[in-house]
Amino acid sequence: MLLSFAKWLAATPLSQTLQAALWVVPAVQSVHILAIAAVMTSVWVLTFRLLGLSGRGRLVSQVSGDVAPWIWWALGVLLLTGIILIIIEPSRELTNAAFLTKMSLIPVAAAPTYVLQAAVRRDAALWDRQGAVSLAIKIGAVAVLGVWIAIAVLGRFIAYVEYA
Numbered sequence: 001m002l003l004s005f006a007k008w009l010a011a012t013p014l015s016q017t018l019q020a021a022l023w024v025v026p027a028v029q030s031v032h033i034l035a036i037a038a039v040m041t042s043v044w045v046l047t048f049r050l051l052g053l054s055g056r057g058r059l060v061s062q063v064s065g066d067v068a069p070w071i072w073w074a075l076g077v078l079l080l081t082g083i084i085l086i087i088i089e090p091s092r093e094l095t096n097a098a099f100l101t102k103m104s105l106i107p108v109a110a111a112p113t114y115v116l117q118a119a120v121r122r123d124a125a126l127w128d129r130q131g132a133v134s135l136a137i138k139i140g141a142v143a144v145l146g147v148w149i150a151i152a153v154l155g156r157f158i159a160y161v162e163y164a
């Protein structure tokens with residue numbers, strides 16, 4: 001089903017026009033990579049603050065508040081640039097195990113990231129108290145960081161995985 005949709009999409013005038021403009025893929029992938037950097041840096045900074053490994057001079061709520069907008073705006077840019085790349089090379093993405101696995105992991109990483117930030121925003125005083133971040137939260141934060149890293153690695157593997 002995805003293959004026939006990919007073939008239909010590749011034959012559309014929009015895809016044909018974008019395919020003919022050879023500068024579009026490298027330009028859009030460059031923006032995609034910059035947005036990846038914004039997401040990964042923000043998640044890393046927040047995770048290391050929760051673990052108490054860095055940023056201890058700032059409150060958890062301050063760090064979370066600072067990085068939150070970068071994560072969600074960058075994810076919007078990733079979605080937009082990703083959709084453009086899919087329109088240009090639909091078979092390369094939609095029949096690619098690395099791409100499909102990556103996409104299925106994005107909600108697995110984004111949902112707990114959002115829930116944590118909402119909890120910190122809702123009750124900053126609780127999170128800013130000394131020793132307030134429990135071991136369970138720390139383990140969870142490391143696990144979510146691991147999922148974000150897996151998404152990035154799968155993104156890179158897209159180019160090297162067989163597709164229809």
Ligand code: HEM
Nearest residue numbers: 029036039078079082083085086093151152155156158159
């Ligand atoms: C939000 C929805 C997203 C969509 C629709 C999307 C889609 C894509 C597509 C179509 C490609 C091109 C693959 C290729 O043809 O080689 C790509 C590459 C990539 N994506 Fe995403 N992506 C999204 C989010 C993310 C996120 C959240 C990350 C990491 C945090 C990520 C990391 C990567 C990486 C590392 C590459 C390879 C870039 C390269 O080597 O040039 N993507 N993505």
